[in-house]
Every structure is written in C-alpha cells, then in structure tokens.
Amino acid sequence: MTDTKWSVLSSETVVKDRWIDLRAETCVTPSGQEIAPYYVLSYPDWVNIVAITADDEIVLVRQYRHGAADVFTEIPGGAVDAGDPDPVAAAKRELLEETG
Known part of the structure; x- marks a missing residue:
C-alpha cells in the first residue's frame, strides 16, 4: 500500500x-x-449519555444551540472536564447537570 x-x-x-x-x-x-x-x-474529549428510565424511556433534553440559533431535542452530553477522573464520571456529571 x-x-x-x-x-x-x-x-x-x-x-x-x-x-x-x-x-x-x-x-x-x-x-x-x-x-x-x-x-x-x-475538540476536547466528549461524552454522550443514553439514559434509560425504569419505564424503558430514553431521557432527552432540550438545548439551545447558538450556531444554529435554535433549540434541539437531544441526548445529554458534554465535554470531559480536567477535574473529571474518567469519562464515566464525566457522563454522570453531565447527566446530573442537564437533567437535575
């Protein structure tokens, strides 16, 4: 080759x-x-979360995306921060931040 x-x-x-x-x-x-x-x-390392409830429903969030100047429905996610010990911890943090 x-x-x-x-x-x-x-x-x-x-x-x-x-x-x-x-x-x-x-x-x-x-x-x-x-x-x-x-x-x-x-881009920084990134996580996306497919969270499934006890009723087998996927958790979605509504996010404003300025580049598109609109609100979108999407799965939770975000950047892995320097303080996150690993991607799983980042995913848990992002899920809590975005869904409460």
Whole structure:
C-alpha cells in the first residue's frame, strides 16, 4: 500500500480558547498537491449519555444551540472536564447537570 498520509509543512493556531481550537495548516498530499489553508478543528474529549428510565424511556433534553440559533431535542452530553477522573464520571456529571 502506498503512503496516503499528508505532510504538514506548517501549522498556525488561528484561535484557541476553552470552546474552540482552530489551526490553519499547509499540507502536501502524496501526489505533491499543496493544500493551504487546510483548517483543522480540535475538540476536547466528549461524552454522550443514553439514559434509560425504569419505564424503558430514553431521557432527552432540550438545548439551545447558538450556531444554529435554535433549540434541539437531544441526548445529554458534554465535554470531559480536567477535574473529571474518567469519562464515566464525566457522563454522570453531565447527566446530573442537564437533567437535575
């Protein structure tokens, strides 16, 4: 199998804060084509929870999503925080935060 990975010639952070990590890279494909900028979004570890009640019902929450400027029905979830000992603890915390 031939090498299919791109080479990264340069990488520059465009914006990085607690919500987003965006960088612009200059890449070269194995065929030699240069692609610039190629934007890369990195996200923190994330958990989603499928919580099922004693009556076999799935717990859903309504969340406002500003990017879409609307409210959506979805399963609970959220980012794993630095203080979370593991993803299961993060899932429990998120479920409690979003459902009480």
